Amino acid sequence: MNETFLMSLELMWRGMSGIFSIVFLIYLMIKLLNKVFPVK
């Protein structure tokens, strides 16, 4: 199979897993911020 295409599939896997990982970290960070700095 086309080598560039295989690279693009690897990019898809690493890119989507990377975005979800960072977004999940941001999600946890927001949860933490809302706990540490609640609305008074």
Add this chain to the structure above:
Amino acid sequence: MDIFLSGLMAVTPQQIVMWIIAGTLIYLAVAKDFEPALLLPMGFGAIMVNLPMSGAITQVIQGTAVEGVLNVLFDMGIATELFPLLIFIGIGAMIDFGPILHNPFMLLFGAAAQFGIFFTVAVATLAGFSIKEAAAIGIIGAADGPTSIYVANQFAKELLGPISVAAYSYMALVPVIQPPAIRLVTTKEERQIRMHYKAENVSQTTRIVFPIVITILTGLVAPNAVPLIGFLMFGNLLRECGVLDRLAKSAQNELVNIVTILLGLTISTTMQAERFLTPQTGLIIGMGLIAFVFDTIGGVLFAKLINLFRKEKINPMIGAAGISAFPMSARVIQKMAQKEDSQNFILMYAVGANVGGQIASVLAGGLILMLVQSL
């Protein structure tokens, strides 16, 4: 007399085609209100750069290069990435991250709706583009003009013109592109799912700490994303800190307006007939559409996947709002929801996903820059 006719005699058929394309961009901006702030300067600039021996672009006269003002602006503002980044300060100053801060779950839809980027990269490689060119084309799916320009400038400068035209045109066409794509992967019952919204406040401290923490967090994980996310979050900090209202307003108005004018005009240097009128341009415009459609489908399918594990179901159309075109995509989703059920109000969830899409698209740009270089 000959000297006055030399320009007329030098007009090429390709330049006339570019005048028609430029006229179309101006028509779409003025008559249809399609991203007028960018398409109008791009259209007018395209006319300026496609006039024979135009002094607006660099010309070689008797062996000496005479620099054109648009090339000077290009070298200064786009080759250095300055203009897209300055626009991010303004965008950051305009965004209210409140919907994400009190409902961070919506961020996940922003991540899912970046699928179109990577799907399009794969399609572009099958069409014969190199991995860097394919990545630059795929990033049209970020639905975010400055990110597209930022990435394309690093990976495929020669494709900057068609990529910019596609990115801004499709952003304006979100209300046309998204509804059929959503209907394709949802049932009427799914589109009628109601979601109850409970308004909650977020503390001022959270709003101030958020942009700082996100910049540090993202910078540690994806250093290449720092300029993109950092400028976006700096603009947001100006807005939320509460002591720099004057600067925040300048970033939202004067800064964005001035840079948008310069960006639009300057991008047009990449629309010279000999560079723009190639078979590649048609392919890129077509693949831009694929990117937007698969962003939408990716977001919706992710919402349907989440529904398999949730008691309280999510209206899967929310997933489609995870693209960066703000607030247009959220409005489209709300309009579709009300068309199915006039009492269904999912706007606030859609806005949350849409804001999540703005963060995720910038992250996608940074990650692509990092990952492609490491492949």
